[in-house]
Amino acid sequence: MVTTRKGEGRRTLRAFVVELVLYGLLVTAYFFGVLLFLGPRLVQLETQHIRLYAVVAILLILGQAVLLEAITTGLLRLLRGGRSE
Numbered sequence: 001m002v003t004t005r006k007g008e009g010r011r012t013l014r015a016f017v018v019e020l021v022l023y024g025l026l027v028t029a030y031f032f033g034v035l036l037f038l039g040p041r042l043v044q045l046e047t048q049h050i051r052l053y054a055v056v057a058i059l060l061i062l063g064q065a066v067l068l069e070a071i072t073t074g075l076l077r078l079l080r081g082g083r084s085e
Helices: 002-048 050-080
Strands: none
Touching: 002 050
């Protein structure tokens, strides 16, 4: 019984670390992608239309959360063979 809990705890910890590393890599790629493709437009928008810039920034943050969570969940399901923890 105790070894089962230990094994389950280790699996859970390993899954958490894998998800954390994967999500970190995706956030970094997303950041540099936005910086590369939208950076100059966002700077221009910030200097000319600050309120619109604020709305766009919030939408980018929300989009990042939804998109990266979906990608991470999909990749982890693929790696685990269809299981979701």
